[in-house]
Amino acid sequence: MTARDAVHPIELPAEDFAASPYTGFTRDHWVAVADHLVGSAWHWASPGRAHLNLPGRASRSGPQSDGLEGFARSMLAAAFRVAGADGDDPHGWLERYADGLRAGGSRPDEPGAEPWLPIRDVDAGGQPMVESACLALSLRLTRPWLWDQLDEQVQDGVARWLSGALHALPAANNWYLFPYTVAGFLESVGRGDEQTARVRRRALDLLESWNCGDGWYTDGDGRSFDHYNGWALHFYPVLDDHLRGASGVHGSRLEEHLQEVRHLFGADGAPLHLGRSLTYRFAASTAVGLGTLTGDTPMDPGESKRVLNSSLRYFLDRGSIGEDGLLSLGWHGPHAATVQSYSGPASPLWASKAFVALLLGEDSELWRARETERPIEREDLAFGMEPTGWAVQTTRDDGVVRVHNHGSDHMRPHQGEEPDGEDPLYARLAYSTSTGPTARGEVADNHVSVQFRGRRSVRRRIHPLGAGGGGGWAWAGSWHRPIFPAGMAALPGLRVESVVVVRGAEEVRIDRVVDAAHPVEVRHAGWAVDPAGELRSELRGLHGWEDEERLTSPAGTAFAPWVAIPAVRADVEGSAVLVSLARLAGTEEIAPLTGVRELVVDDEQVSFRWADEQATITVRFDPFEVVRTDSPSA
Numbered sequence: 001m002t003a004r005d006a007v008h009p010i011e012l013p014a015e016d017f018a019a020s021p022y023t024g025f026t027r028d029h030w031v032a033v034a035d036h037l038v039g040s041a042w043h044w045a046s047p048g049r050a051h052l053n054l055p056g057r058a059s060r061s062g063p064q065s066d067g068l069e070g071f072a073r074s075m076l077a078a079a080f081r082v083a084g085a086d087g088d089d090p091h092g093w094l095e096r097y098a099d100g101l102r103a104g105g106s107r108p109d110e111p112g113a114e115p116w117l118p119i120r121d122v123d124a125g126g127q128p129m130v131e132s133a134c135l136a137l138s139l140r141l142t143r144p145w146l147w148d149q150l151d152e153q154v155q156d157g158v159a160r161w162l163s164g165a166l167h168a169l170p171a172a173n174n175w176y177l178f179p180y181t182v183a184g185f186l187e188s189v190g191r192g193d194e195q196t197a198r199v200r201r202r203a204l205d206l207l208e209s210w211n212c213g214d215g216w217y218t219d220g221d222g223r224s225f226d227h228y229n230g231w232a233l234h235f236y237p238v239l240d241d242h243l244r245g246a247s248g249v250h251g252s253r254l255e256e257h258l259q260e261v262r263h264l265f266g267a268d269g270a271p272l273h274l275g276r277s278l279t280y281r282f283a284a285s286t287a288v289g290l291g292t293l294t295g296d297t298p299m300d301p302g303e304s305k306r307v308l309n310s311s312l313r314y315f316l317d318r319g320s321i322g323e324d325g326l327l328s329l330g331w332h333g334p335h336a337a338t339v340q341s342y343s344g345p346a347s348p349l350w351a352s353k354a355f356v357a358l359l360l361g362e363d364s365e366l367w368r369a370r371e372t373e374r375p376i377e378r379e380d381l382a383f384g385m386e387p388t389g390w391a392v393q394t395t396r397d398d399g400v401v402r403v404h405n406h407g408s409d410h411m412r413p414h415q416g417e418e419p420d421g422e423d424p425l426y427a428r429l430a431y432s433t434s435t436g437p438t439a440r441g442e443v444a445d446n447h448v449s450v451q452f453r454g455r456r457s458v459r460r461r462i463h464p465l466g467a468g469g470g471g472g473w474a475w476a477g478s479w480h481r482p483i484f485p486a487g488m489a490a491l492p493g494l495r496v497e498s499v500v501v502v503r504g505a506e507e508v509r510i511d512r513v514v515d516a517a518h519p520v521e522v523r524h525a526g527w528a529v530d531p532a533g534e535l536r537s538e539l540r541g542l543h544g545w546e547d548e549e550r551l552t553s554p555a556g557t558a559f560a561p562w563v564a565i566p567a568v569r570a571d572v573e574g575s576a577v578l579v580s581l582a583r584l585a586g587t588e589e590i591a592p593l594t595g596v597r598e599l600v601v602d603d604e605q606v607s608f609r610w611a612d613e614q615a616t617i618t619v620r621f622d623p624f625e626v627v628r629t630d631s632p633s634a
Contacts, residue, residue, distance in 0.1 A: 008325070009323075009325075010032070010033065010036045010316070010321055010325070011032065011036070012029055012032050012033075012316075013026070013028040013029060013032060018370075019368075019370055019371070020305070020306075020309055020370070020371045021370070021371055022306055022309070022310065022371045023269075023306070023309040023310055023313050023371065025309035025312065025313055026367065027358070027362055027367040029309070029312070030308075030312065030355060030357065030358055031081060031085075031358065033312065033316070034077045034078070034080065034081040034352075034355050034358065035081065035091060036321070036325060037074065037077055037321075037325075037326070037327065037349065037351075037352070038074050038077050038078045038081070038091075038093055039091065039325070040324065040325030040326050041054060041070055041074040041326065041346070041349065042074070042096060043325070044070065045096075045100075046067060046103075046114055047114075048099070048100070048102075048103030048104075048112055048113070048114035049071075049096055049097075049099040049100040049103060049114075050067075050068075050071060050100040050101075050103035050104030050114035050115075050116060051064070051067025051068060051070065051071055051100075051104075051114060051116075052067060052070030052071045052074060052346065053066070053067040053070065054066070054070045054326060054344075054345035054346045055324065055326075055345060056329065056344070056345035057329075057344070057345070058344055058345075059127070059341070059342055059343055059344030059347065060341045060342055061125060061127040061342065061344065062125075063344075064117055065117055065125070065127045065128060065344070066344035066345060066346055067346075068104070068116050068117060068128055068131050069127070069130075069131050069344060069346040069347060069349075070345070070346035070349065071097075071100055071104070071131075072131035072132075072134035072135045072138070073131070073134055073346055073347075073349035073350055073352055074346070074349050074352065075097050075134060075135065075138040076134045076137060076138050076349075076352040076353065076355075077349065077352035077355050078093040078094070078097065078138070079137070079138035079139075079141040079142045080141065080352070080355035080356055080358045080359060081093070081355060081358055082094060082141075082142055082145065083141040083142055083358075083359060084358035084359045084360065084361060085358075085361075086361075087142075087144060087145045089145065094142060094145055094146045097138070097146065098146060098149070098150060098154075100114075101150065101154060101158050102150075102154050102157075103115075104116040104158075104161070105154060105157030105158035105159075105160065105161050106157055107157070115161075116128060116161060118161070118164055119132055119161070119162075119164030119165045119168050120164075120168050121168050121169040122168075122169055122170055122171045122175065123169075126168060126169070126170070126171070126175075127342070128164075129164075129165050129168055129170060129175065129178050129179070130175070130178055132161075132162055132164070132165040132178060132179075132181075132182050133165075133177070133178035133179075133181040133182060133236070134352075135158075135162065136162055136181050136182040136184070136185035136186075137181055137185065137236075137239070139158075139185055140184070140185045140188055140243060141243075141359075143188070143189065147189060155189075159186060159189075159191055162182050162185070162186065163182075163186070165178060165179040165182040166179050166182065166183060166195050166196065166199050167195075171220075172220045172221065172412070173219045173220030173224070173228075174219050174220070174228050174232040174233055176202065176203045176206050176207075177203050177207075177232060177233070177236040177237070178236075179199045179203070180199060180200050180202075180203035180204070180236060180237075180240070181236050181240065182199075183195075183196035183197075183199045183200050184196075184200065184240045184243075184244075187200075188243070188244075203237075204237065207233065207237065209221075210233070211253070212225075212387035212388075213386075213387045214256050214257075214259075214260065214385070214386070214387050215229075215234075215253045215254065215255070215256030215257030215258070215259065215260070215261075216229060216257065216385075216387040216388055217229055217233040217234075219232075219233065220412065221412055221413055222409075222410070222411055222412045222413055222415075223389070223407055223408055223409055223410075223411070223462065223464075224275075224408060224409070224410045224411075224426075225275075225387075225388040225389075225390075225407065225408040226274060226275025226276065226408065226410075226426075227271065227272075227274075227275055227277065227278070227280070227283070227284050228275070228277070229257060229261075229287070230257070230261065230283075230284065230285075230286050230287030230288075230290075231280065231283045231284070231286040231287070231350070231353050234250070234253070234254045234257060234287055234290065235286055235287070235290060235353060235356075237250040238250045238251055238254050238290055238294060238296065239290060239294075239356065241294075242293065242294045251294055251295075251296035252296065254287060254290065254291050254294070254296040254297070255291060255296040255297055255298055257287060258287060258288065258291050258296075258297050258298055258299060259298050260383075260385060260392070261287055261288070262288070262298070262299055262303065262307065262374075262375075263375060263376065263381060263383075263392060263394060263401065264392070264401055264403070264433075265284075265285070265307050265310065265311060265374075265376075265401065265433065266376070266399050266400055266401050266432075266433030266434060267310075267374065267376050267377055267398075267399025267400075268310065268314055268399060268433075269307070269309070269310025269311040269312070269313060269314035270311075270314050270433040270434065271284035271285070271311060271433065272284075272401065272403055272431055272432070272433055273331065273431055273432065273433065273435065273436045273437075273558060273559075274403060274405070274408075274425065274426075274431040275408070275410075275425055275426065276340055276410070276423075276425055276426075277340065277343070277347075277350070278331060278338050278425070278558075279327075279328075279329050279330060279331070279338060279339055279343055279347060279348045280347075280348060280350040280351050280353075281315045281320055281327065281331070281348065281351050282311045282312050282314070282315050282351050282354045283350055283351045283352075283353045283354050284311060284354075285307060285308050285311040285312070285354050286353040286354050286356060288304050288307050288308055288357075289304070289308055289354060289355075289356045289357030289360075290356050291304070292304045292357065292360065292366045293356060293357065293359050293360055300369070300372065301365040301366045301368075301369035302369040302370055302371055302372030303372050303374060304366060304369075305366055305367070305369050305371050306371040306372055306373075306374060307374070308354070308357055309371065311354070312354070315332070318332035318333070319332055319333045320332060320333065322334075326345070326348075327348035327349065327351060328348065329343060329345070329347065329348060330558065331436070331558035331559075332558065332559070335558045337424075337439035337440075337555070337557075337558070338436070338558050375394075376394045376395075376396065376399055376401065377396060377399065378396065379396055380393075380394065380395050380396055380472065380503075380504050380505075381393070381394040381472075382394070382469060382470070382472055382473050382474035382502050382503060382504075383469060383470045383474050384466075384467035384468040384469045384470065384474045384475060384476055385467055386466065386467050386468065387407075388407045388408060388467070389405070389406040389407015389408065389462070389464035389466075389467050389476055389478060390403050390404060390405060390406065390407060390408070390467060390476055391403070391404040391406070391467055391469065391474040391475055391476035391500055391502055392404075392474065393474065393502040393505075393507070395504060395505045395585070397505075397585070397586075397587045398434075398505075398535075398585055398586030398587050399586075400432055400433055400434045400505075400535075400584065400585075400586055401432060401433045402430055402431070402432045402433075402502075402507075402584060403430065403431050403432070404429060404430045404476050404500045404502065404507070405426070405428065405429060405430060405431060405462070405476075406429075406462060406464055406465065406467065406476040406477055406478035406498070406500075407462060407464040407467070407476070407478065408426055408462070409426050409427065409460065409461055409462040410423055410425075410426040411460065411461050417460040417461050417481065417483045418460075418483075418486070419457075419458055419460075419483045419484060419485050419486055420485075420486060421460065422440060422458035422459070422460060422483075423440070424437040424438060424439060424440055424444070425437060427444075427447070427458065427459045427460065427462075428444065428445060428446040428447055428459075429446040429447060429448065429459075429498060429500070429509075430446040430500075430507075430527070431446075432527070432584060434535055434559065434584075434586065435527055435528060435529060435535065435557065435559055435584065436528075436557035436558035436559050437528070437557065438528055438553040438555065438556075438557055438563065438565070439553075439555050439557075442553040442554075442555050443525070443551045443552065443553050443565060444458075444525060445525050445526065445527060445528035445553070445557075445563075445565050446525060446526065446527060446528075447459065447524075447525050448496055448498055448511050448522065448523070448524045448525075449482070449522070449523050449525075450482040450491075450494070450496065450513070450516070450520045450521070450522055451520060451521040451522075451523065452484065452488075452491060452518060452520050452521075453488075455484050455485050455488055456484075456523075457482030457483055457484050458482075458483050459480045459482070459483075460480065460481075460483050461480060461481070462478045462480055463478055463479045463480060464476075464477075464478050465477035465478050465479060465497070465499070465624045466624070466626070468626065469501075469502075469626075469628075472503060472504075473501065473502065473503040473617075473628070474501075474502050474503075475499065475500060475501045475502070475617075475619075475626045476499070476500055477497065477498065477499035477500070477619075477624065477626070478497075478498055479495050479496060479497040479498070480495065480496055480498075481494065481495050481496075482494055482495075482496060491516065491517055491518060491520075492517060493514075493515035493517060494513075494514070494515055494516055494517070494520075495514045495515065496511060496512070496513055496514070496522075497511070497512040497514065497621065497624075498510070498511050498512075499512075499619050499626070501617055501619070501626070503610055504594070505583050505584065505585045506581065506582070506583050506593065506594060506595075506610075507581070507582040507583065508542075508579065508580075508581055508596060508608065508617075509524065509579070509580045509581070509582055510577070510578070510579050510606050510619055511524055511577075511578045511579075511580075512575070512576070512577050512578075512621060513572050513575060513576045513577075513578070514575050515574070515575060516572050516573055516574060516575070516576075518573070519571060519572070519573040520571075520572055520573070521569060521570070521571055521572075522569065522570050522571075522572050522576075522578065523549075523567055523568070523569045524539070524545070524567060524568050524569075524578070524580055525539075525551060525565050525566070525567040526538070526539035526565060526566040526567065526582045526584075527565070527566075527582070527584040528553060528557055528560075528563040528564070528565045529560065529563055529564065529584070530556075530559070530560035530561075530562065530563055530564075531563075531564045533560060534586050535584060535585070535586045536583075536584070536585050536586070537564070537565070537566055537582075537583070537584055538566060538581075538582065538583045538585075538593060539566035539567065539568060539580055539581070539582045539583075540568075540580060540581045540582075540593065541568040541570075541578075541579075541580050542579040542580055542581055542596065542599055543577070543578065543579040543599060543601045543606075544570055544576055544577060544578035544579060544601070545568040545569065545570045545578055545579075545580060546568075546569060546570045546571065547568065547569050547570075548566070548567070548568050549566070549567040549568070549569060550564055550565070550566060550567070551564070551565040551566075551567050552564050552565065553565065566582075568580050575603065577601050577602070577603065577606060579599065579601060579606060581593060581595060581596065594610060594611045594612060595611045596608040596609060596610055596611060597609050597610075597611050598616070603621075604620065604621060604622065605618055605619060605620040605621060606618070606619045607619070609631075614630070614631040615628055615629060615630045615631060616628070616629045616631060
């Protein structure tokens with residue numbers, strides 16, 4: 001019998017719809033999933049148990065690094081599961097990890113050694129630094145039952161390996177929290193020194209420089225806002241404070257973060273399909289569980305439980321765990337375009353971070369609470385997020401969350417705008433919990449492009465103009481320089497300003513093309529959906545657009561194997577203001593577009609009223625501002 005034959009389908013406990021009327025899930029379901037993922041990973045253990053060599057394509061770091069990744073990331077799930085049960089370990093997970101620690105932390109010439117790759121600078125094979133944080137945190141969580149039971153020689157070997165993280169150069173982003181976490185563990189077991197203190201101060205100083213307000217951090221210098229806010233930038237410092245019995249600014253920022261993040265899960269529990277490392281899936285709910293654990297949350301236990309359970313169930317119900325018992329590289333199932341080159345077969349196990357909620361026992365308020373209705377199910381919501389440059393739009397009828405992206409581009413300040421670096425997971429105008437972007441090289445969805453002499457531009461660096469609104473409507477705006485394929489001359493002075501105003505499911509999209517020195521074709525594409533599915537995507541030109549098109553992407557998205565995309569096009573020379581009306585909706589009987597009235601467009605501004613409202617929305621370009629003027633009732 002092979003290892004693969006030994007893997008069984010996941011077995012879940014009976015659903016409890018009295019305690020969880022929306023999902024049926026309980027804490028026992030989380031324990032069962034954690035045990036299943038850990039157990040499935042252990043079917044691929046090396047002889048010395050220091051590497052879990054999961055099957056599949058190796059990452060760019062190579063199979064030895066991938067084997068360490070399998071060990072460390074599954075260990076984190078086991079640590080949350082055992083620590084949350086006060087050391088009860090019915091499957092003997094910690095004994096297995098103890099064996100792996102002995103072999104992995106050994107020197108190459110020691111009997112039974114399976115030494116882990118050393119921790120090096122990020123540009124010299126630095127992936128083990130990521131895993132060092134999982135190992136260190138796991139050891140800290142389970143110290144009485146694991147670390148304290150190891151022989152001093154084994155402790156010395158593991159500590160020696162971990163200390164490599166204190167000296168190697170991390171990537172210029174959340175990676176600085178990995179040595180921070182290692183240093184925290186070493187200090188907690190009496191192995192701290194001046195170096196561990198310095199590493200911790202360095203990370204917190206950088207975190208301060210990345211703080212953008214309202215609980216949002218950019219992931220390194222620049223403007224990169226994504227799920228790393230929850231599963232890294234808040235996770236490590238807040239949990240470290242909790243384990244030290246401390247409180248302060250990190251917890252209060254997490255609470256601010258959750259004020260908005262609570263609205264970024266669809267009614268079905270789906271997180272936003274935006275940003276890198278999406279194969280970590282339900283790790284997107286990490287901040288919700290962490291805030292409940294530490295008390296740094298605006299959410300009551302019933303709402304927190306509902307988001308956590310819904311997110312986990314969303315992925316389980318859609319085949320994220322394959323026949324081999326492992327989380328696949330993808331979103332629902334396998335999906336290559338979702339995955340970055342640094343990801344290997346064990347990478348999805350960063351989903352283990354969501355099991356932080358298991359640190360709360362069965363008798364905690366979280367697990368005793370009854371799941372409650374969420375705001376997205378009571379009313380349509382719309383609000384702007386100034387730090388991220390996003391306009392958020394949720395709709396009660398279909399439970400879909402949409403984020404209009406005018407601020408997150410995943411570019412460092414020093415980087416040039418190379419056309420081959422276009423990243424569909426950041427560069428698009430909008431993302432949702434029910435649609436994904438088309439792959440690089442395919443027809444781009446939610447994108448305004450300029451075509452010159454047969455070549456289409458991409459959107460790279462995003463320059464935010466602002467975001468705002470609230471009370472049922474929101475807006476966001478930005479500008480970018482169209483970047484053409486390598487080897488093609490740039491068009492001097494050309495820029496595109498884009499503004500969206502949303503209400504309900506409808507979006508007024510405004511594009512201002514400035515200083516096109518040559519005749520160009522401009523195309524604006526809408527949401528990409530499966531025409532045979534429940535979602536409907538519409539885009540209609542209101543001003544300046546000449547034709548409406550229906551484009552297709554045979555490569556599909558993470559949600560559909562083949563998608564259609566509505567688009568509008570126009571020929572432009574010089575400057576022009578173009579206005580369209582878009583909608584993504586999932587209701588079975590979709591009503592006609594409400595539309596706008598009294599649309600007035602000139603070179604200086606655009607103004608309109610929603611067809612069923614008296615208030616006037618005015619978008620002015622120079623200087624830029626968006627104003628809502630409430631008109632007296634007729």
